[in-house]
Amino acid sequence: MSISVQNLSKSYGNLQALDKVSFSIATGQIVGFLGPNGAGKSTLMKILTTYCTMQSGKAFVNDFDLEQEPKKVQQSIGYLPEHNPLYLEMYVWEYLQFNAQIYKVDKNRITTVINQTSLQEVIDKKINQLSKGYRQRLGIATALLHDPAVLILDEPTTGLDPNQLVEIRQLIKEIGKNKTVLLSTHIMQEVEAMCERVIIINKGKIIADQSLRDMLGQKDKQIIAVEFDYKIEIQFIERIIGLQKAIHIFDNKWELVFPIDKDYRPMVYDFAQEQGLKTLSMGVKNQNLEHLFHEITK
Helix, strand or coil: CCEEEEEEEEEECCEEEEEEEEEEECCCCEEEEECCCCCCHHHHHHHHCCCCCCCEEEEEECCEECCCCHHHHHHHEEEECCCCCCCCCCEHHHHHHHHHHHHCCCCHHHHHHHHHCCCHHHCCCEHHHCCHHHHHHHHHHHHHCCCCCEEEEECCCCCCCHHHHHHHHHHHHHHCCCCEEEEECCCHHHHHHHCCEEEEEECCEEEEEEEHHHHCCCCCCEEEEEEECCCCCHHHHCCCCCCCEEEEEECCEEEEEECCCCCCHHHHHHHHHHCCCCEEEEEECCCCHHHHHHHHHC
Protein backbone atom coordinates (compact mmCIF):
# COMPACT_ATOMS: atom_id res chain seq x y z
CA MET A 1 0.00 0.00 0.00
CA SER A 2 1.21 3.53 -0.77
CA ILE A 3 -0.52 4.92 2.34
CA SER A 4 -1.65 2.92 5.37
CA VAL A 5 -3.21 4.56 8.44
CA GLN A 6 -4.12 2.43 11.45
CA ASN A 7 -6.13 3.73 14.42
CA LEU A 8 -4.48 7.14 14.21
CA SER A 9 -5.47 9.68 16.88
CA LYS A 10 -4.48 13.28 17.58
CA SER A 11 -5.88 15.87 19.98
CA TYR A 12 -5.20 19.51 20.79
CA GLY A 13 -6.06 19.97 24.45
CA ASN A 14 -9.69 18.93 24.81
CA LEU A 15 -10.27 18.92 21.04
CA GLN A 16 -10.10 15.45 19.47
CA ALA A 17 -8.89 16.27 15.95
CA LEU A 18 -8.51 12.63 14.85
CA ASP A 19 -10.20 9.68 16.55
CA LYS A 20 -8.85 6.22 15.62
CA VAL A 21 -8.74 6.95 11.90
CA SER A 22 -7.94 3.98 9.63
CA PHE A 23 -7.70 3.62 5.84
CA SER A 24 -5.28 2.48 3.16
CA ILE A 25 -4.64 3.66 -0.39
CA ALA A 26 -3.16 1.45 -3.10
CA THR A 27 -0.59 2.59 -5.61
CA GLY A 28 -1.99 4.50 -8.58
CA GLN A 29 -5.26 5.71 -7.02
CA ILE A 30 -6.53 9.30 -7.04
CA VAL A 31 -8.47 9.65 -3.79
CA GLY A 32 -10.60 12.62 -2.78
CA PHE A 33 -10.30 13.49 0.93
CA LEU A 34 -13.32 15.50 2.04
CA GLY A 35 -14.72 16.97 5.21
CA PRO A 36 -16.20 20.16 6.69
CA ASN A 37 -13.91 22.81 8.14
CA GLY A 38 -12.42 21.53 11.40
CA ALA A 39 -13.14 17.89 10.52
CA GLY A 40 -9.48 16.80 10.80
CA LYS A 41 -8.32 16.91 7.15
CA SER A 42 -5.44 19.32 7.64
CA THR A 43 -4.28 17.53 10.78
CA LEU A 44 -4.12 14.21 8.97
CA MET A 45 -2.23 15.74 6.04
CA LYS A 46 0.26 17.37 8.41
CA ILE A 47 0.85 14.00 10.06
CA LEU A 48 1.30 12.17 6.74
CA THR A 49 3.85 14.78 5.64
CA THR A 50 5.65 14.49 9.04
CA TYR A 51 4.92 18.16 9.80
CA CYS A 52 3.37 17.10 13.11
CA THR A 53 3.22 13.85 15.08
CA MET A 54 0.39 11.52 16.00
CA GLN A 55 -0.46 10.65 19.60
CA SER A 56 -1.42 7.04 18.99
CA GLY A 57 -1.80 4.60 16.14
CA LYS A 58 0.49 3.83 13.21
CA ALA A 59 0.93 5.24 9.73
CA PHE A 60 3.07 4.18 6.77
CA VAL A 61 3.93 5.78 3.45
CA ASN A 62 5.51 3.47 0.88
CA ASP A 63 5.94 0.99 3.74
CA PHE A 64 8.05 3.52 5.70
CA ASP A 65 6.98 4.08 9.31
CA LEU A 66 6.18 7.77 9.91
CA GLU A 67 7.56 7.65 13.44
CA GLN A 68 10.63 5.50 12.80
CA GLU A 69 11.62 6.62 9.27
CA PRO A 70 10.43 10.23 8.80
CA LYS A 71 13.21 11.15 6.32
CA LYS A 72 12.32 8.25 4.03
CA VAL A 73 8.66 9.23 4.28
CA GLN A 74 9.56 12.79 3.25
CA GLN A 75 11.49 11.45 0.26
CA SER A 76 8.42 9.44 -0.79
CA ILE A 77 5.97 12.36 -0.67
CA GLY A 78 5.39 15.40 -2.86
CA TYR A 79 3.27 18.01 -1.08
CA LEU A 80 1.36 21.04 -2.35
CA PRO A 81 -0.11 22.92 0.65
CA GLU A 82 -3.23 25.04 0.36
CA HIS A 83 -1.22 28.27 0.46
CA ASN A 84 1.42 27.52 -2.16
CA PRO A 85 4.72 28.87 -0.69
CA LEU A 86 6.66 30.51 -3.54
CA TYR A 87 9.51 33.03 -3.62
CA LEU A 88 7.81 35.62 -5.81
CA GLU A 89 11.00 37.54 -6.66
CA MET A 90 12.62 34.43 -8.19
CA TYR A 91 12.41 33.35 -11.82
CA VAL A 92 10.62 30.06 -12.51
CA TRP A 93 13.79 28.29 -13.68
CA GLU A 94 15.76 29.73 -10.75
CA TYR A 95 13.14 28.56 -8.24
CA LEU A 96 13.17 25.01 -9.63
CA GLN A 97 16.99 24.95 -9.59
CA PHE A 98 16.93 26.09 -5.96
CA ASN A 99 14.56 23.28 -4.98
CA ALA A 100 16.48 20.71 -7.04
CA GLN A 101 19.56 21.54 -4.97
CA ILE A 102 17.59 21.06 -1.74
CA TYR A 103 16.31 17.68 -2.93
CA LYS A 104 19.78 16.81 -4.31
CA VAL A 105 18.32 15.63 -7.61
CA ASP A 106 19.82 15.76 -11.07
CA LYS A 107 19.13 18.98 -12.98
CA ASN A 108 17.60 16.89 -15.77
CA ARG A 109 14.60 16.46 -13.46
CA ILE A 110 13.93 20.18 -13.85
CA THR A 111 13.41 19.77 -17.59
CA THR A 112 11.26 16.69 -16.96
CA VAL A 113 8.85 18.43 -14.54
CA ILE A 114 8.71 21.56 -16.72
CA ASN A 115 7.52 19.42 -19.62
CA GLN A 116 5.22 17.40 -17.38
CA THR A 117 3.47 20.51 -16.02
CA SER A 118 3.63 22.56 -19.27
CA LEU A 119 5.68 25.43 -17.83
CA GLN A 120 7.81 25.92 -20.97
CA GLU A 121 6.28 29.30 -21.81
CA VAL A 122 7.02 30.88 -18.42
CA ILE A 123 10.41 29.50 -17.36
CA ASP A 124 12.07 32.91 -17.91
CA LYS A 125 9.38 34.86 -16.05
CA LYS A 126 9.43 35.98 -12.45
CA ILE A 127 6.96 34.10 -10.25
CA ASN A 128 5.17 37.35 -9.34
CA GLN A 129 4.26 37.70 -13.05
CA LEU A 130 2.51 34.33 -13.19
CA SER A 131 -1.24 33.74 -13.14
CA LYS A 132 -2.73 31.66 -10.31
CA GLY A 133 -2.95 28.68 -12.66
CA TYR A 134 0.73 28.81 -13.53
CA ARG A 135 1.66 29.26 -9.86
CA GLN A 136 -0.26 26.08 -9.05
CA ARG A 137 1.54 24.32 -11.90
CA LEU A 138 4.85 25.49 -10.46
CA GLY A 139 3.86 24.22 -7.01
CA ILE A 140 3.01 20.81 -8.46
CA ALA A 141 6.26 20.79 -10.49
CA THR A 142 8.21 21.47 -7.29
CA ALA A 143 6.37 18.65 -5.50
CA LEU A 144 7.32 16.31 -8.36
CA LEU A 145 11.03 17.24 -8.54
CA HIS A 146 12.27 14.32 -6.44
CA ASP A 147 9.91 11.92 -8.27
CA PRO A 148 7.86 10.92 -5.19
CA ALA A 149 5.61 7.88 -5.22
CA VAL A 150 2.85 9.75 -3.34
CA LEU A 151 1.46 13.21 -4.06
CA ILE A 152 -0.58 15.05 -1.40
CA LEU A 153 -2.50 18.07 -2.70
CA ASP A 154 -4.37 20.45 -0.39
CA GLU A 155 -6.99 22.53 -2.24
CA PRO A 156 -5.03 22.56 -5.53
CA THR A 157 -7.81 24.20 -7.59
CA THR A 158 -8.95 26.96 -5.22
CA GLY A 159 -9.17 30.36 -6.90
CA LEU A 160 -8.68 29.12 -10.45
CA ASP A 161 -10.80 30.32 -13.36
CA PRO A 162 -12.74 27.72 -15.44
CA ASN A 163 -9.95 27.33 -18.03
CA GLN A 164 -7.29 26.94 -15.34
CA LEU A 165 -9.50 24.38 -13.56
CA VAL A 166 -9.58 22.21 -16.67
CA GLU A 167 -5.80 22.47 -17.11
CA ILE A 168 -4.94 21.55 -13.51
CA ARG A 169 -7.56 18.80 -13.49
CA GLN A 170 -6.01 17.19 -16.58
CA LEU A 171 -2.53 17.54 -15.08
CA ILE A 172 -3.56 15.79 -11.85
CA LYS A 173 -5.31 12.99 -13.76
CA GLU A 174 -2.20 12.46 -15.86
CA ILE A 175 0.03 12.36 -12.76
CA GLY A 176 -2.37 9.89 -11.13
CA LYS A 177 -1.68 7.30 -13.82
CA ASN A 178 1.72 6.56 -12.23
CA LYS A 179 1.49 7.94 -8.70
CA THR A 180 -0.82 7.80 -5.72
CA VAL A 181 -2.65 11.11 -5.24
CA LEU A 182 -4.46 12.16 -2.06
CA LEU A 183 -6.50 15.25 -2.91
CA SER A 184 -8.21 17.49 -0.35
CA THR A 185 -10.74 19.98 -1.70
CA HIS A 186 -14.08 21.67 -1.02
CA ILE A 187 -14.99 21.65 -4.73
CA MET A 188 -17.13 18.54 -5.15
CA GLN A 189 -17.23 18.80 -8.93
CA GLU A 190 -13.44 18.45 -9.02
CA VAL A 191 -13.63 15.25 -6.98
CA GLU A 192 -16.26 13.85 -9.35
CA ALA A 193 -14.07 14.79 -12.32
CA MET A 194 -10.76 13.43 -11.01
CA CYS A 195 -11.17 10.87 -8.25
CA GLU A 196 -12.10 7.19 -8.36
CA ARG A 197 -12.53 6.93 -4.59
CA VAL A 198 -13.73 9.26 -1.83
CA ILE A 199 -12.92 9.34 1.89
CA ILE A 200 -15.09 11.64 4.03
CA ILE A 201 -14.06 12.67 7.54
CA ASN A 202 -16.24 14.45 10.09
CA LYS A 203 -15.44 15.36 13.69
CA GLY A 204 -12.22 13.37 13.52
CA LYS A 205 -13.81 10.12 12.32
CA ILE A 206 -13.99 8.50 8.89
CA ILE A 207 -17.71 8.36 8.05
CA ALA A 208 -17.48 7.20 4.41
CA ASP A 209 -14.86 5.42 2.33
CA GLN A 210 -16.05 4.06 -1.03
CA SER A 211 -15.45 4.17 -4.73
CA LEU A 212 -17.10 7.25 -6.22
CA ARG A 213 -19.44 5.10 -8.32
CA ASP A 214 -20.65 3.10 -5.31
CA MET A 215 -21.02 6.22 -3.19
CA LEU A 216 -23.26 7.89 -5.74
CA GLY A 217 -25.34 4.79 -6.28
CA GLN A 218 -24.35 4.52 -9.93
CA LYS A 219 -23.07 1.00 -9.75
CA ASP A 220 -26.13 -0.69 -11.16
CA LYS A 221 -28.60 1.93 -12.33
CA GLN A 222 -29.06 5.06 -14.39
CA ILE A 223 -31.95 7.38 -13.52
CA ILE A 224 -33.34 9.59 -16.28
CA ALA A 225 -35.72 12.39 -15.30
CA VAL A 226 -38.03 13.30 -18.17
CA GLU A 227 -41.04 15.56 -18.68
CA PHE A 228 -43.39 14.99 -21.62
CA ASP A 229 -45.86 17.51 -23.03
CA TYR A 230 -48.84 15.21 -22.40
CA LYS A 231 -49.85 12.66 -19.78
CA ILE A 232 -49.06 9.05 -20.61
CA GLU A 233 -50.03 5.81 -18.89
CA ILE A 234 -47.41 3.57 -17.31
CA GLN A 235 -48.25 0.62 -19.57
CA PHE A 236 -46.99 2.68 -22.51
CA ILE A 237 -43.89 3.91 -20.61
CA GLU A 238 -42.97 0.28 -19.92
CA ARG A 239 -42.46 -0.30 -23.64
CA ILE A 240 -39.19 1.72 -23.59
CA ILE A 241 -36.28 -0.58 -24.48
CA GLY A 242 -34.08 -1.41 -21.48
CA LEU A 243 -36.39 0.13 -18.87
CA GLN A 244 -36.11 -1.48 -15.42
CA LYS A 245 -38.56 0.71 -13.50
CA ALA A 246 -40.80 3.76 -14.09
CA ILE A 247 -41.67 6.18 -11.26
CA HIS A 248 -44.45 8.73 -11.84
CA ILE A 249 -43.44 11.93 -10.04
CA PHE A 250 -46.43 14.17 -10.90
CA ASP A 251 -48.28 15.49 -13.95
CA ASN A 252 -46.15 14.63 -16.97
CA LYS A 253 -42.89 14.05 -15.07
CA TRP A 254 -41.28 10.62 -14.72
CA GLU A 255 -38.11 9.06 -13.35
CA LEU A 256 -37.01 6.13 -15.50
CA VAL A 257 -34.50 3.59 -14.21
CA PHE A 258 -32.11 1.82 -16.63
CA PRO A 259 -28.87 -0.19 -16.43
CA ILE A 260 -25.60 1.76 -16.75
CA ASP A 261 -24.20 -0.14 -19.72
CA LYS A 262 -24.96 2.84 -22.02
CA ASP A 263 -26.80 6.15 -22.25
CA TYR A 264 -30.54 5.39 -22.57
CA ARG A 265 -31.68 8.94 -23.30
CA PRO A 266 -31.84 8.28 -27.09
CA MET A 267 -34.25 5.39 -26.40
CA VAL A 268 -36.48 7.69 -24.32
CA TYR A 269 -36.40 10.30 -27.07
CA ASP A 270 -37.23 7.72 -29.77
CA PHE A 271 -40.10 6.40 -27.63
CA ALA A 272 -41.54 9.92 -27.30
CA GLN A 273 -41.34 10.41 -31.05
CA GLU A 274 -43.13 7.10 -31.69
CA GLN A 275 -45.91 8.10 -29.26
CA GLY A 276 -46.31 11.57 -30.76
CA LEU A 277 -44.94 13.21 -27.59
CA LYS A 278 -42.44 15.99 -27.05
CA THR A 279 -39.76 15.83 -24.35
CA LEU A 280 -39.90 19.18 -22.52
CA SER A 281 -36.87 18.26 -20.40
CA MET A 282 -34.64 15.23 -19.94
CA GLY A 283 -31.46 14.52 -17.98
CA VAL A 284 -29.60 11.99 -15.85
CA LYS A 285 -30.69 12.54 -12.25
CA ASN A 286 -28.33 10.36 -10.18
CA GLN A 287 -27.34 11.88 -6.84
CA ASN A 288 -24.30 14.14 -6.94
CA LEU A 289 -21.46 14.22 -4.43
CA GLU A 290 -22.31 17.66 -3.05
CA HIS A 291 -25.81 16.54 -2.05
CA LEU A 292 -24.45 13.35 -0.48
CA PHE A 293 -21.74 15.26 1.40
CA HIS A 294 -24.29 17.60 2.96
CA GLU A 295 -26.53 14.68 3.92
CA ILE A 296 -23.91 12.69 5.79
CA THR A 297 -21.96 15.53 7.45
CA LYS A 298 -24.76 17.73 8.76
